[in-house]
Every structure is written in structure tokens, then in C-alpha cells.
Amino acid sequence: xxxxxxxxxxxxxxxxxxxxxxxxxxxxxxxxxxxxxxxxxxxxxxxxxxxxxxxxxxxxxxxxxxxxxxxxxxxxxxxxxxxxxxxxxxxxxxxxxxxxxxxxxxxxxxxxxxxxxxxxxxxxxxxxxxxxxxxxxxxxxxxxxxxxxxxxxxxxxxxxxxxxxxxxxxxxxxxxxxxxxxxxxxxxxxxxxxx
Numbered sequence: 251x252x253x254x255x256x257x258x259x260x261x262x263x264x265x266x267x268x269x270x271x272x273x274x275x276x277x278x279x280x281x282x283x284x285x286x287x288x289x290x291x292x293x294x295x296x297x298x299x300x301x302x303x304x305x306x307x308x309x310x311x312x313x314x315x316x317x318x319x320x321x322x323x324x325x326x327x328x329x330x331x332x333x334x335x336x337x338x339x340x341x342x343x344x345x346x347x348x349x350x351x352x353x354x355x356x357x358x359x360x361x362x363x364x365x366x367x368x369x370x371x372x373x374x375x376x377x378x379x380x381x382x383x384x385x386x387x388x389x390x391x392x393x394x395x396x397x398x399x400x401x402x403x404x405x406x407x408x409x410x411x412x413x414x415x416x417x418x419x420x421x422x423x424x425x426x427x428x429x430x431x432x433x434x435x436x437x438x439x440x441x442x443x444x445x
Contacts, residue, residue, distance in 0.1 A: 257314070257334035260343045262350060264312040268337065269357040272297065273305045274364060277314065277332070282433055285318040285331040306330050365437045372435075383432070401440055408438055 259265050268274060272295065279294045280286055288303040295302070309315045310330070318331035344354035376384050396404065423431055 255334060256336040256338050258343075259337060259339045262344075262353060264314060265339065265344070265353055265357055267308050267312040268314055269353065269360055270305070270308075271360060271364070272301075273309055274360060276302060276305055277309060277337075278364070280315060280330060281332050281336070285321060285329050287327045287329055289327075291330075303328075365435070368435055369437070382430075401442075405438075405440055412436055 259268065268277060275295050276291055279291055283290070288299045288306055291306070292299040292302040306315060310317070313333050314337070315330050316333045318329040320327060320329050339354065339357060341354065344350040372387070376387070379387075394404075419431065
């Protein structure tokens, strides 16, 4: 698949569509799978296919996902895929009014909660992972003294490194190198704070 660009969400409709806990779960699962049906996604999130279909249609209404080519011979199955490589939401796009700022904050909190849940699940299950994986996993925190321009530059460099590894991993996998290849979550937060 050719790399699609990230989709920058700038309107309240799309933000509200993705800021629903189940829809965000479905979007993440669809992003990992590449393409899936409502039934397949329903099994992953433990919800009825009819409910999953409803939420997938809401995501599609806002251009966040799109129909995909069928992956099986069953013409009744409707396949979905992400409409972009990823999503980005920027603070500056939602500062115009208190209600848009509040919606953006609610979305950001949902993302933090779901990411924290994913990491907690790893911590609870890490005994089941091979020592090679637990040794490769990381958890770190750094406190830097930066100005806004330096933080922006740091973010851009870190994202470039992540994209480099993502593209290389996908290329290796496409070439048949699938041994010990797993989904890996990398969560980065760079934000100012005062003590």
C-alpha cells in the first residue's frame, strides 16, 4: 500500500466522530489490521457487529475511514480501511471558542486514557512475553529545559525517526521477514510544566 498522508482534523464534526471511546478503539484496531469487517472488529472490541457497523459508518461520514476492496469471496461483507496513514489534532485549530477548546481537551484526555490502558495491559501481561521483548521494551522520562521552537524541532525529529522505523519494518514484513514481528506502541508526550 502506498503511504497515505496523515489527516489533520480541523472541524468539530470529525473531532466529535473520533472522540468517542468505541470509535477510537475501532479506528486503532482498523489501523493495525489495515482492513477489516465489522464482524472482525466486533470480535476484537467485544461488541455486536451491528453496533460496530453503526460506528464505522459515523467514522466514514467524516472521511476518517473508507470502504476497502473485499478480502474474501463473500460479497455480503463490507470491508473498511483507514482513509489516511494517521490522524493529527492540533491545539491551534480548536482555540476559537470555549466549546471547541473543551472538545479538543476531551479528545486529548480520551487518547491519554486509552494509551495508558494499553500500557497497563502490557505491564499486566509482560510475564507472558519473551525476555527478548521485555528487554527491548522501554519506559523513560526526561525533563528538558527548552523553548517552544526547540520543542517543535525535537517533536519533528522524533516523528521522523519513528516514521523511518515504521517504513523499514513494513518493508521488511512485505518482503517476507515476519519472524518475531509484533505491533509496537510508541507514545511520546512533550509538554511544558511548572513546579
